[in-house]
């Protein structure tokens with residue numbers, strides 16, 4: 656049974672005008688039908704990340720890596736944003752200073768109407784040329800033949816995601832870090848808080864004096880440092896919070 660009892664402090668902050676940062680991970684898309692990485696039956700249960708999510712894996716077998724990402728594109732194209740994505744967009748739609756920093760690459764936040772967002776781990780829908788560096792969006796759910804090649808120079812394209820052993824996009828991360836320092840209210844939603852440097856952002860929020868709320872059905876290594884932990888699925892907890900604060904869910908684009 657999910658128990659969602661937000662504190663009066665949290666409801667007050669949500670009703671206020673102070674800056675908000677929302678950090679999300681795979682758990683926010685779980686209710687859309689996309690598996691997380693580390694839960695039982697998670698993506699990394701079925702496949703070793705070192706075989707599909709590192710530059711070395713891509714160099715060794717680009718077609719194998721591309722099949723993994725192509726299947727994830729195909730799945731992401733068939734699912735819909737859930738109430739958690741819509742609630743995040745509705746907070747942004749209140750017009751206050753707002754940033755969403757997501758580790759997710761599925762594009763569901765954007766489809767729910769989030770506009771002020773940084774993609775810390777890139778996007779399934781961006782393709783980048785390994786030869787000329789050209790990057791573009793490609794929304795086709797299935798790419799063929801694999802691996803795809805660059806229309807401009809013929810080089811091999813790679814998924815526009817961040818792999819293990821690669822740095823995060825510098826400008827995006829700096830923007831998220833600044834928002835973590837300045838936010839009055841930070842939500843940490845659906846992430847195991849195990850993957851760095853993304854997981855350092857919630858710690859920056861705490862050390863900068865922000866009120867940091869974790870939303871997750873289970874406790875994580877970050878839970879003890881959070882100002883508040885709300886236990887339950889994001890698609891239930893976030894809409895309940897918005898209701899408690901009187902924020903309409905249908906204001907997002």
Ligand code: OAD
Nearest residue numbers: 680681682685691692693758845846847848850871888889
């Ligand atoms: P994880 O799979 O590590 O964690 C997902 C979290 O979501 C867990 O803490 C779950 O308890 C929680 N969760 C599950 N269902 C939920 C729900 N309905 N509502 C809210 N929370 C729920 O995923 P991430 O933390 O996103 O990186 O993983 C971070 C990074 O590790 C990913 O971006 C990916 C992965 O390896 C790369 O591929 C580079």
